[in-house]
Amino acid sequence: MRLSSYTALTAALGLASTADALKILMGNDDGFGSGNLRELYKLLVDAGHEVVVVAPAQQQSGKGGTVIWSETANLTIPSQYNLIPAGAPSVGRDNSSQDIWYYDGTPAACTFVALDWVLPRYYPEWKQTADLFVAGPNYGTNLGAFVMGLSGTVGATFAAISRSIPGIAISASNRAVPYFNVTGASHPAVLAAQVSFEVVNEFIENTMDGQAVLPLGYGVNVNIPTLVNGTTPPIIKTRLTGNANTDVAVYNETTGLFDWDNVDPVAAGINAAYNGDLSLPGETWVVAGGGVSVSVFTMDYTSPSNTYTELVFDKIGGLVVGEGGNGTKYSRRMVEERMRKRGAMLSGRDGGA
Template identity: 45%
Template sequence: MKLHLLSAVIAASSFVGTSSAISILMGNDDGFGSAQIREFYRLLKASGHQVLIVAPADNESGQGGRSVFTNNKTLAVNSEYNLVPAGAPSLGRDPIDPDIWYYNGTPAACTYVALDHVIPLYYGNRSIDLYVGGPNFGTNLGNFLYTLAGTMGGTYAAIGRNVPGVAFSGGNSEQRSYTWINKTTASGLPDPATIQAQLATTLVNQLVNATQPHKRIMPLGYGLNVNTPFITSLTNDSCVNPPFIQTRMGGGGTTDLAVYNATTGLFHYENLITDGNNICINGNCALPGETPIVDNGCFASVSVFTIDYDAPLGPAQHGIRTALQPLVAYENPAAKMMLKERKRLRDILSVRPEYEVNE
């Protein structure tokens, strides 16, 4: 009885009624045929949204924000899971669903191809309300992965193009096709790929329901990094419905340590936690780090980020700026000249103060 009730609760959570349907562009770095993106696509459409996938023809994990476009008009080899044969166009539609597209490029390149080619030419240049990436096979936790994850790279590319974006990553790291999704499991619960997609759909619907009609889902330059834990439904129900926790990217996050093997003469990486990778400079330092939240229990993390890398306010940056002077001037000469010219024109035209433009 417990399993049946739990299954019903999880299934119902994905179909939270939305105040209005939105237009969604989907991508990932695991490829257009991966189990989790296809389940996410299916559940978003079931929620009433207008959804389009443009994702890599093959696995492009770890590409970060690299925008690499193919030099070949056709696929040199079969696409992932042999869904599209070699010799097919490097950009094309899935053989079964015309709203699922593949492109032989990196995740960021797929975002740009979608926005600049597929949508204008094949979808009447319809507007996109939200970009979603993933859910990735494996988590992307902490500042270190922010710059390396292809899931994040495709999302970041969309945000830079004025489209709000959410990057989803899940703790189940098995790479598998959407053609292999268990209808039933030993636990009696849905496949982990389905549950990861259900969790992502629930969060999207939460954002939509919290947004007034015809308003942006998030402000310009903002996005979310969402990580969910390893879902155990293949064998048991110990972690199948993790609660979402607001987090920050830093705090307990790892970077790489190069480890040399004297026997093989080769290197491999191990995880290393450093102060430099986890110091809290911006944002709410009271929030927990997303890495310990997801790695140490059945919890999902949601971190708000922006694409603004600019140096923050505070004494640390002031000391750096002071050290750069007088070689590097602490002012903007062009802006200073512009303000002086504005003042000169106002004096000439005798513009009254109440009509002045705020500077």
């Protein structure tokens, strides 16, 4: 499916069946007043899904997966765009919609507040979980493996995936805009939301009844180039590595302050490719060429089983216990005994935490 106009997209939405409706939790790092966020929210609602937004009260880009809670029960300054006045609770509903919430914390903290406070109190039928988490679309792309620890959009998604919820992080190439300044079908925020919806909807439509949208522990990183003429660019399967960037600290002699820039030429470390299909193009390269990148990642950071990993383990072979080490071999009984002494450390903390 390729949608060439807003009218075509609206017509497609009219065909959506509420029988396929999902409970979708949304977040971002740009704030709950984001034009991109609100436009995608409207499209998902119009498609028949039940959608709840819990997003930062202030702009929180670059916070990654850090969890920083509000230190006060009330806002000490007005929220972004003065949507919520100073003195209001640090968590609450936006005046424009009962299903759009703000929290004065980082993006990942917003995800946890959504799951552990908003949903249990106000949406008990959700059973403290969601069928899908969608973050964004972000203002600006989030490309390459480095942003997996830098981007608040991805960080909020990671938080959801860690709670066993399928997550899709979406980033676009348009500039920041308050939702109340989005006017007309050709506005960049509208176009970004249309492409975002097309990708999200494709995942939903191709999921069988009773099946999760993504396998357990899986997530998707989507990046959208600058959009022109209201058309959807080619959508391409990609990998995180491949011409990807990482940061350098740039010092300003006049101000005495640091800012960031990208390493030039690109660093080899961030582009070392070990996992997945190595024939896929890098998402940075694809978006630079005008395509929409779709990369699949997992929560499992464990290195692949290869010679390099064996060499790393061999360096401490004289210390480690177990198979392949020169120390005392462990047994399941030994591990269980140690776990009993330490207390439960590996139990799940999904819904009902």
